[in-house]
Amino acid sequence: MDPRIREHAEVIVDHSTGLSDGDNVVIDAHPVAEDLVTALHEKIADVGANPLVIQQRLGKRFRRAYLRNHDGEFDLPSHEMALFEEMDCYIAIRADDNVVEESDIDGDVQTAYSQARQPLLEERLGKTWCLTQYPAAANAQIAEMSTEGYENFVWDAVNKDWDAVKEHQQQMVEILDPAEAVRIRSGETTDVTMSVAGNLTLNDYGENNLPGGEVFTAPVPDSVEGEVLFDKPVYQRGHEITGAWLQFEGGEAVDWSAEKNEAVLDDILTTDDGARRLGELGIGMNRDIDRFTYNMLFDEKMGDTVHMAVGRAYDACVGAGNESNDSAVHVDMIVDMSEDSVIEVDGEVVQRDGTFVFEE
Amino acid sequence: MDPRIREHAEVIVDHSTGLSDGDNVVIDAHPVAEDLVTALHEKIADVGANPLVIQQRLGKRFRRAYLRNHDGEFDLPSHEMALFEEMDCYIAIRADDNVVEESDIDGDVQTAYSQARQPLLEERLGKTWCLTQYPAAANAQIAEMSTEGYENFVWDAVNKDWDAVKEHQQQMVEILDPAEAVRIRSGETTDVTMSVAGNLTLNDYGENNLPGGEVFTAPVPDSVEGEVLFDKPVYQRGHEITGAWLQFEGGEAVDWSAEKNEAVLDDILTTDDGARRLGELGIGMNRDIDRFTYNMLFDEKMGDTVHMAVGRAYDACVGAGNESNDSAVHVDMIVDMSEDSVIEVDGEVVQRDGTFVFEE
Structure with a gap:
């Protein structure tokens, strides 16, 4: 693993979120960020917190499949809400294999879905949270950079003396x-x-x-x-x-x-x-x-x-x-x-x- | 997508779990099962249920990183418990990129971790649940079969008139x-x-x-x-x-x-x-x-x-x-x-x- 990935995880855990013993953590990440999620598990174990990985906000292919097949009103899912209520910290890792995966979802459907889920967003924002980026190839592509060049760019911007x-x-x-x-x-x-x-x-x-x-x-x-x-x-x-x-x-x-x-x-x-x-x-x-x-x-x-x-x-x-x-x-x-x-x-x-x- | 994947999703949703409108569903899956998870989202949308994807039970690389760096007692994480309490149905999809990913975790640590999490297992087993298999390459490997041969094997066994x-x-x-x-x-x-x-x-x-x-x-x-x-x-x-x-x-x-x-x-x-x-x-x-x-x-x-x-x-x-x-x-x-x-x-x-x- 690139040592800058473990540095990134350290910045998230020690600086951005200040996790400590017993904290309930939710990590929301696309599978292309697997290395960073793995490094986060090492650090989260070090501090004695409890990790759970979900792919909701950032599981774009799943969300597209769901939204294109859904009819009618959207529920506010009580299981997600219960998870967020008991969570102390939310870590969202942006990373994609196709940044325009949702380009053929109807805009009104996206808006209705977001509106129905607004209380989940409010709940999340009321907790300790951190939004960061993993330098996946598709993200490098939209930045008009090589993947290695984009890795350098992201980790230079992230791994700093904050x-x-x-x-x-x-x-x-x-x-x-x-x-x-x-x-x-x-x-x-x-x-x-x-x-x-x-x-x-x-x-x-x-x-x-x-x-x-x-x-x-x-x-x-x-x-x-x-x-x-x-x-x-x-x-x-x-x-x-x-x-x-x-x-x-x-x-x-x-x-x-x-x-x-x-x-x-x-x-x-x-x-x-x-x-x-x-x-x-x-x-x-x-x-x-x-x-x-x-x-x-x-x-x-x-x-x-x-x-x-x-x-x-x-x-x-x-x-x-x-x-x-x-x-x-x-x-x-x-x-x-x-x-x-x-x-x-x-x-x-x-x-x-x-x-x-x-x-x- | 192989049409047998959508058949598999149909069997899970219509036959195995009988999902219906408003049901809160948790899907626990490794990313190599992405196609089946996508097909499940289509079907889950059809019936009006609410999906959430997690990678806990089956995120072996993450769990290995966590367990090898953890010291002391394990918590029973209340955010996971809250999620399971509000869940109506749990779908676990077995699929791996390395079936022996956990082969260098200390057995006593694994046992202590499982014991601490026993109430989560009990909670899950009290709900509608389904354990199934996605025919990933690593699973074909341990079966001593080609990936295509294993796909045929799995879907012949799964996609039946139950x-x-x-x-x-x-x-x-x-x-x-x-x-x-x-x-x-x-x-x-x-x-x-x-x-x-x-x-x-x-x-x-x-x-x-x-x-x-x-x-x-x-x-x-x-x-x-x-x-x-x-x-x-x-x-x-x-x-x-x-x-x-x-x-x-x-x-x-x-x-x-x-x-x-x-x-x-x-x-x-x-x-x-x-x-x-x-x-x-x-x-x-x-x-x-x-x-x-x-x-x-x-x-x-x-x-x-x-x-x-x-x-x-x-x-x-x-x-x-x-x-x-x-x-x-x-x-x-x-x-x-x-x-x-x-x-x-x-x-x-x-x-x-x-x-x-x-x-x-």
Whole structure:
């Protein structure tokens, strides 16, 4: 076994989830991640926790077979709920043998299935959880990388000194957390301002998301003004949206376009009222993620980028008394900040062309 | 997908388990059985049941990693128990990529692990359950067959008209159920008598075991007299015992030997007092199982054989007021009845050289 797989398992168990004696763990993984699941069993045994492997969330071929043959309403299965209620920790390992395995499932059926299972998601999110990636060949393929190149990429991004990352990123948290106004400019195409007054800025150092590597908060919903061109592709519902451009007035996207798959962008933004407002502002700080790989778990943490999500805000980012943007969607979109770009906080430049003030 | 896989799934869902709308199902399977698990999801969707795939019982590589790194006592994991309590049906699919994956786990550790998890087993056995086999390459290998040959073998044995099987076997049930004395003779080496008075004879037509194909009961523990040479190998604890010979007096094996691995036979018979007495008499009636494959799920149902198990009796076979043989083990051993062999029930010949009286 590649020794980096055991390192990955160590990061998950010791750092991301902090498992200890007697913890009930559920590992949700596709069989192509077998080596990492095996290494996790070694570590989980070391700490005295109790593992159970399931293939629900990530068993795409099974889910496709089920969904294409199902008629009528979906149940909320009480056996899965009972499992999650008694679980202390949920570890989801993304890995595929075909990332578009679900491309021929009816979208309405997928939505109805997700809605029926919403309480399972809530239950899971109430426990210690970690979402990570195993570098399987199909995932390398969608990243447009060789499998070995993608292995290097994933393990460089994951197997890090996360305490050092935390400390480095905390400098940005201390700038953004007490701030009121944020302005983001990039080239001639992006100039947007928003208030984050009273909202909280969180430091993502590889706990729920592995890799971590961002600092993020929620904009005050009606404060967003200006325009943004998202230079990186947005991969949604099996389609790639490129050149997405949004114009905000009074917090709401009032005009938008895309170079490719504008209809998919339309669908997203017209889901509900909250889908046209921003729910997140994130600043990517993981410089080991040095390329776009069509995988938001990595892309949004890329060094020298910011991302904004239309849709639902994270509760933990919304300050007491502030409005929380609510929506059925949360779609992250990325702006490249490496050239001719500036982040200003309360009128001060805090990042220019990808370099933070505390790095100068 | 081989159409026989969908037939197999149909037999499991419609015949073996009789799943219906709203049933909570757990499928426990190794990834090499992926096609059958996929076909099961199609059928489970058809009937409106709720599937969850786990890899606990059959995730041997994971369990090996866990057991070799574990120290101290084992927990009874409450999340697994909660899952099983809310489950209506458990489907276990045997399939391996290496059948001896657990050959370097300490036996005492395996025993302690099984003992700690005994309540999970009891909970499972209290629900509708089905144990079946997927013809993976490693399972073909241990059967000394090509993968394609083994596929034919498995699906011929499994995909049958089980109602017709039930009816055929019921003729033997009706002979054995009211019987008192059974005598089994084969060549010069096997001549054993036992009472089954007051005990119940069950008809196995592919419900809990798929394939099914036997009729079985429990001997009255202290009634067994005579000697038996088990001509087929016994595969136990990673070892093949051949030529096992046992002599019974007053129900107890008082002398025994084996051609190969007699020490393993010693270990089994000295586990506890019940391990030296018979817990089961079974009559194999599935003639599509025409060869020995080192897999008791098939071997014990082979046409023209009988099997006797030392150790624990099945509760369902023991009549009210009769003694039930208790033991930590239940080891089936097989006698070839195809030549120079007779089964007598209450003094009447009911099978000669493999042919039943109701087949003449």
